[in-house]
Amino acid sequence: MTLEISHLTTQFGSVTAVDDISFTAKASEITTVIGANGAGKSSLLRTISGLEKPSSGSIKWNGRELIGLKPEAIVRLGVAHVPEGHAVISELTVAENIAMGGLFRRRKNRADLESASKEVYELFPRLEERRKQLAGTLSGGERQMLAIARALVARPQLILLDEPSLGLAPLVVEQIIATVNDLCRKTGLSVLLVEQNAITALGVADQGVLLSLGKVVADRPAKELRADATLRAAYLGY
Amino acid sequence: MNLFLSAFFSGTARGAIYAIVALGLVLVWRGAGIINFAQMGQAMFTTYIASTLIISGKSYWLAFVIALIAGAMLGALIDILVMRPLSRVHRAEALNSPAMKATIPVIASLGILGLLQALAGMFWVGQERGFPAPVAIEGLIVAGRKMPFTAFDIFTIAIVALVLVLTSLFFRKTGTGLAMRATALNQEVAKLSGIRTTQVRILSWIISGAASSLAGLLIAPSSILSPSSLDLILIIGFTAAVVGGLDSLPGAVLGGLIVGYVISFVNFYRSPEDIFLAILILLLVVLLVRPNGVMGSKQVRRV
Amino acid sequence: MFKKNMIRALFFAIAILLVGTFLDPYNQSQLSVALIIFIAVLSITLLTGASGQISLGQGALMAVGGYASALTILNFNLNLWLAIPIAVLVSALAGLLLGVTAARLSGPYLAGTTLVIALAIPSLANRFESVFAGEIGFSVDFGSSPAWLNKVIGDVPVEKWQLIVTVIFATIALFFALNILNTRTGRSWRALRDHDIAASLQGVNVGRSRIFIFMVTSAFAGMAGALYGLRGIVSPSVYAVSLSLSLLTAAILGGIRNISGAMIGSIIIVFLPDWIGAVTSRLSVPTRISDYLPALITGLLLVATVVLSPGGLSGSIHHKKHK
Structure with missing residues (x-):
């Protein structure tokens, strides 16, 4: 279950947000895409999940081309995207948000859907307590958990996480990242983690892809990236 | 007192029908981002169909059901033939400003209204007709006293109440209802959750079409039926x-x-004669004082 | 620019008058109607095409102009050369009021509200019957051509006089529209259409600009409404909602983005029934079909235009030229 991206380019008008990017996210690993603000990280994820149309290149998931598919079709192939900004629907309750994530499986596999939602609640007990609450009333961390839970209930093989740490307290970030790490190690879920917070991301990732101005600057094991003082200084500023 | 009661009951029955009309408009607005000005054209058209069936000797209820189905189909057709191609076209067009994007579907719906009215004129020679009610539209007589409401008022209120309960159950309790709500609230998250938003869109048009037909059937007995009689x-x-x-x-x-x-x-x-003025004043007051309506979301929708 | 627009407008006037001399009286009066509609459509082109706002209430503003001119003519015994400017002023004021309420609305909200206005305003004539004469309305006319003109170019029949008057006002309207579109004002309007937030950052006062746009475009509609009434009767049914919708159709068919589109659309909307009539009478189509054929075809054209070529006829011609 690998995701192979080759020569992917996405443009918005005259701006090239994703510029000839190639890398591979291996199965059951955490691949992190790091880089400064505006490096094209979010646009990359949005292109993978079908929200943006690339101008060229290819995205192969298990050998199957994803480009040209609608977002709703890509989710059905097991690639779930948790967009930036704790994307939940605030006017719906916690339970409805989670149910929404599994809607498309409700006819084919009802039993598995039920166990999937049970697992999700076990993973995030805080959400279980707040089932009936509107998502808009949750704290930032809880909303991020809900966004991830909504994606997980679809039982994806690959999850695309966009800046889960954005605007959250360090303790909450640690907890969320630990949960994701656990999931990957225990269930074999592949993770493509986009982060501005490179220290945290490289801390759990197997492979690190460093972006700058839409291009890949480095694609190496996370350990090596962490150790490379030159790259750190030049692109990450720590 | 009797005048007050008459006004109250007639207001409730009328209001129930307007509620259905508004429901149809809101459904398409939420589901497709379009105010469908063709809606009462659709209602007029399907009411003519029902009327033709009744005139040819079919039962009221058969005509009633067929009109609802026809309304649903008409809604689907509008989405497939006009609105869907439209949303594809002006993405590439130069008229791509947010203001124009909101404007073009409105114009299209007005074109559809004109089209439906012309077609109705051709099929039914534009003749004004009455339309039957399944029950009496004269004041109901209970224990020898004339009541301030009619049997048809009660029929209308009952049907509308039933429809509202069913609609609310549909939206709250079913997966499809949840998918429709999610799509209306946040299309991107809905898509990422695997909801097929094009299907949700057409479903909004279908339900709205059936609702409009119902409104047409309920309003027709107390007015005349002509190609433009439902514009108001x-x-x-x-x-x-x-x-x-x-x-x-x-x-x-x-x-x-x-x-x-x-x-x-x-x-x-x-x-x-004061009705138009009252509507205009009501509309302007609401738009100025509470532009998002009595129960609308707080988020201001400007462009 | 100013001079160029003046020349264009005069050229337009001469061209129309030349065409007019070759037409029979019926078609002369139809051409006058097309010119009146053209003035009204200009108000939509400026409003929708230049600022992105949609109004379905232009017919109501025409009614304001029509009643204003009729009341001035009948009560103060003024001729149309004074009555029409007064009508223009009154409808500009009405537009100001409309603008104040509508400035914060946009898209479908504005469309719906103006549609309600289109219905409500003519009904005021029934509500205040003593002033506005209810359903019966007022009868007014273009009068006849002055004696000196008759001396210069020979007797001017009613239809021709009507054409001359409408050409004069249409030329004035065209001249103003050209100037508005090509000046700083026009550019700031378009900025408002395309990016209202960006426009406000560049120092365009969005609210005030919107109100101003409504006022100016209402003046156009008022002028058209006054002329429209002078054809005979000023009454609620003359300015029905269908008039507002016809105007919108004309604007869209011709092309909402430019002035030539307004002219093309107005000619289509006025002459289409005649053309269809000419065809159907030859083909002996039953009347129940031919009666509704113009409405059917305009509806179809309107939908087809927005789906296939939202720029309208003039837009698609323009587009091809630049390819």
Whole structure:
């Protein structure tokens, strides 16, 4: 279950947000895409999940081309995207948000859907307590958990996480990242983690892809990236 | 007192119908981002179909059901033939400003309205007809006293209440209902959750089409049926939807009732000629004081 | 620019008058109607095409102009050369009021509200019957051509006089429209259409600009409404909602983005029934079909235009030229 991206380019008008990017996210690993603000990280994820149309290149998931598919079709192939900004629907309750994530499986596999939602609640007990609450009333961390839970209930093989740490307290970030790490190690879920917070991301990732101005600057094991003082200084500023 | 009661009951029955009209408008607005000005054209067309069936000797209820189905189909057709191609076209066009994007579907829906009215004129020679009610439209007589409401008023209120309960159950309890709500609230998250938003869109048109047909069937007995006889109802329904809040389904119901009472009391206590003015004033006051309606979301929708 | 627009407008006037001399009286009066509609459509082109706002209430503003001119003519015994400017002023004021309420609305909200206005305003004539004479309305006319003109170019029949008057006002309207579109004002309007937030950052006062746009475009509609009434009767049914919708159709068919589109659309909307009539009478189509054929075809054209070529006829011609 690998995701192979080759020569992917996405443009918005005259701006090239994703510029000839190639890398591979291996199965059951955490691949992190790091880089400064505006490096094209979010646009990359949005292109993978079908929200943006690339101008060229290819995205192969298990050998199957994803480009040209609608977002709703890509989710059905097991690639779930948790967009930036704790994307939940605030006017719906916690339970409805989670149910929404599994809607498309409700006819084919009802039993598995039920166990999937049970697992999700076990993973995030805080959400279980707040089932009936509107998502808009949750704290930032809880909303991020809900966004991830909504994606997980679809039982994806690959999850695309966009800046889960954005605007959250360090303790909450640690907890969320630990949960994701656990999931990957225990269930074999592949993770493509986009982060501005490179220290945290490289801390759990197997492979690190460093972006700058839409291009890949480095694609190496996370350990090596962490150790490379030159790259750190030049692109990450720590 | 009797005048007050008459105005009240007539307002409730009228308001119930306007609630359905507003519901139809709100459904398409939430589901597709379009105010469908062709809606009462659709209603007029399907009411003519029902009327033709009844004239040819079929039962009221058969005509009733067929009209609802025809309304649903008409809604689907509008989405497939016009609105869907439209949303693809102007993505590439130069007329791509947010203001124009909101404007073009409105114009298309007006074109459809004209088209439906012309077709109705051709098929039914534009003749004005009456339309039967399944029960009496004269004042109901209970224990020898004439009541301030008619059997048809009660019929209308009952049908509308039933429809509202079913709609609310559908949206709250079913997966499809949840998918529709999610799509209306946040299309991107809905898509990422695997919801097929194009299907949700067409479903909004279908339900709205059936609702409009129902409104047409309920309004026709108390007016005449002609190709343009329901245009007014659209205006009233639009006002009701805005009063309630364009993106709120319960708001549509409340707005419908409010407008129903306003119209009925103006009609009973002043004169029918003041109705337009009353609607206009009501609409302007709501737009100025509470632009998102009584039950609309707080988020301001400007462009 | 100013001079160039003046020349263009004069050229337009001469061209129309030349065409007019070759037409029979019926078609002369139809051409006058097309010119009146053209003035009204200009108000939509400026409003929708230049600022992105949609109004379905232009017919109501025409009614304001029509009643204003009729009341001035009948009560103060003024001729149309004074009555029409007064009508223009009154409808500009009405537009100001409309603008104040509508400035914060946009898209479908504005469309719906203006549609309600289109219905409500003519009904005021029934509500205040003593002033506005209810359903019966007022009868007014273009009068006849002055004696000196008759001396210069020979007797001017009614239809021709009507054409001359409408050409004069249409030329004035065209001249103003050209100037508005090509000046700083026009550019700031378009900025408002395309990016209202960006426009406000560049110092365009969005609210005030919107109100101003409504006022100016209402003046156009008022002028058209006054002329429209002078054809005979000023009454609620003359300015029905269908008039507002016809105007919108004309604007869209021709092309909402430019002035030539307004002219093309107005000619289509006025002459289409005649053309269809000419065809159907030859083909002996039953009347129940031919009666509704113009409405059917305009509806179809309107939908087809927005789906296939939202720029309208003039837009698609323009587009091809630049390819």
